[in-house]
Amino acid sequence: MKKLAISLILASFNLLLIALYFLASWKKVGCCGWGSPSNAVLLAVVPVVMLASVIYIIRDLMSPVTRLQAILACVLLVPTSLIVFSIRLS
Secondary structure, three states: OOOOOHHHHHHHHHHHHHHHHHHHHHHOOOOOOOOOHHHHHHHHHHHHHHHHHHHHHHHHHHOOOOHHHHHHHHHHHHHHHHHHHOOOOO
């Protein structure tokens, strides 16, 4: 069995966090301002996991065993990147 790339796990976890954010926003969990738990996850946790994913993608691209999984992690990271870089604090 092939070794599972950490970057793929982190990118999948990031997509799960984004999905939970949109579900919580849709169901109006917590208050509606900056104090909402879903907003805290989006602003604090998702960028950190995304940065860790990028670091592990670079590491996994070096290994021929995990290279294909790292490319898949890059593809999974695109929606997360679009959401993180579209955050405006104004």
